[in-house]
Amino acid sequence: QEAVKDKVDTSNLPAGTTVTPAAKVTGTPDNPVVEVTVTYPDGTTDTIEVPVKQKDSATNEPTVKPDEANTPA
Numbered sequence: 001q002e003a004v005k006d007k008v009d010t011s012n013l014p015a016g017t018t019v020t021p022a023a024k025v026t027g028t029p030d031n032p033v034v035e036v037t038v039t040y041p042d043g044t045t046d047t048i049e050v051p052v053k054q055k056d057s058a059t060n061e062p063t064v065k066p067d068e069a070n071t072p073a
Helices: 002-006
Strands: 018-023 024-029 031-039 046-050
Touching: 002 018, 002 031
Parallel strands: none
Antiparallel strands: 018 031, 024 031, 031 046
């Protein structure tokens, strides 16, 4: 969440403005975003979408083990 907060430019916003990112990524697989609530000192809010990059899921290469012979004990 800190990385998302860092992407929001608050330099032109009034002092005391807070930025609160949502807990989950929404959007589409091609355009993932995180909704961020910007709260101004007067109590008003805006919701903006911040584009994010998601890491690729780990790829698992399947491995095949030959059958082991069943030998009675």
